[in-house]
Amino acid sequence: MRRFATALFLSLGTAVFAEAPAGVKTSKAxxxxxxxxxxxxxxxxxxxxxxxxxxxxxxxxxxxVIHLFPQYDKLEWVHFQIGKMYYEGGRFxxxxxxxxPLTDSAxxxxxxxxxxxxxxxxYENAEYSNSxxxxxxxxxxxAGKPYxxxxxxxxxxxxxxxxxxxxxxxxMRAAKTAWKAKQPSPETASVLPxxxxxxxxxxxxxxxxxxxxxxxxxxxxxFSAILPGGGHFxxxxxxxxxxxxxxxxxxxxxxxxxxxxESTVQSILFTTFATGxxxxxxxxxxxxxxxxxxxxxxxxxxxxxxxxxSLNIALQFQTRF
Numbered sequence: 309m310r311r312f313a314t315a316l317f318l319s320l321g322t323a324v325f326a327e328a329p330a331g332v333k334t335s336k337a338x339x340x341x342x343x344x345x346x347x348x349x350x351x352x353x354x355x356x357x358x359x360x361x362x363x364x365x366x367x368x369x370x371x372x373v374i375h376l377f378p379q380y381d382k383l384e385w386v387h388f389q390i391g392k393m394y395y396e397g398g399r400f401x402x403x404x405x406x407x408x409p410l411t412d413s414a415x416x417x418x419x420x421x422x423x424x425x426x427x428x429x430x431y432e433n434a435e436y437s438n439s440x441x442x443x444x445x446x447x448x449x450x451a452g453k454p455y456x457x458x459x460x461x462x463x464x465x466x467x468x469x470x471x472x473x474x475x476x477x478x479x480m481r482a483a484k485t486a487w488k489a490k491q492p493s494p495e496t497a498s499v500l501p502x503x504x505x506x507x508x509x510x511x512x513x514x515x516x517x518x519x520x521x522x523x524x525x526x527x528x529x530x531f532s533a534i535l536p537g538g539g540h541f542x543x544x545x546x547x548x549x550x551x552x553x554x555x556x557x558x559x560x561x562x563x564x565x566x567x568x569x570e571s572t573v574q575s576i577l578f579t580t581f582a583t584g585x586x587x588x589x590x591x592x593x594x595x596x597x598x599x600x601x602x603x604x605x606x607x608x609x610x611x612x613x614x615x616x617x618s619l620n621i622a623l624q625f626q627t628r629f
Contacts, residue, residue, distance in 0.1 A: 388410055391425060400430075407426045437470055471604065503619070520605055522600075528594055539589070
């Protein structure tokens with residue numbers, strides 16, 4: 309029924325246009341259909357989807373240009389737009405796949421932009437070492453000079469993500485110095501005021517994070533071997549240490565009591581339990597030390613990243629172009 313209604317509507321529309329007087333003009337859309345033999349038609353549609361933040365439909369239209377017009381002279385820029393849509397849509401692995409070949413482009417502007425988005429994609433994908441390396445290269449690129457402050461902040465954040473808090477603090481202080489250099493004078497209105505609270509909080513967090521130190525799992529096991537619960541005392545887990553000491557000590561006492569009373573069942577049972585608890589608390593201290601080291605600085609980085617995200621309104625869009 310729906311197909312019949314559609315066909316009837318189309319036939320009536322055709323009849324109306326056919327019977328229209330010669331002096332009456334039809335609409336521009338009806339008079340001029342889109343020319344799908346030109347890549348610009350697909351590009352305009354893709355750009356419209358991108359403006360509406362419908363990134364994946366935009367990608368579909370950009371890919372049509374690649375497949376339908378393989379000889380198009382600006383094909384590299386189409387790949388760049390696809391990568392940018394993936395980036396904006398949060399699919400950073402796919403974005404890197406599109407940007408990577410463009411980092412060797414003969415077009416210097418395209419090459420710079422590809423490096424820029426590669427660095428941003430690495431950062432958002434938590435590949436902080438690669439991100440820091442690319443941001444360092446971008447800072448040396450003449451095209452990146454206007455964004456030197458932002459790149460320095462990103463490099464600092466990447467180091468913090470890798471838990472290199474000393475390097476991160478050094479770069480953050482350098483970024484603050486560069487920001488202050490942009491201030492015209494104390495008497496005039498400050499430039500980039502949104503950076504001031506960010507630097508104040510982030511440097512405070514990094515100074516705290518710089519003082520953090522790891523705990524040796526082997527020392528934790530050593531102290532656990534000497535005294536049940538000692539490894540947890542070494543790690544600052546006093547409640548777990550007291551429980552471990554109580555369990556092992558209590559079981560050992562009951563095992564000894566069984567031996568003294570010549571109770572085979574009691575002595576074997578509590579000797580087995582005490583041995584298991586002794587080995588278990590030593591292994592637990594080793595695992596706890598490893599976990600402590602792995603999570604060391606995570607809380608500080610989360611707080612730092614929260615401050616950084618609040619700055620992104622002013623920062624990210626400057627480096628996204």
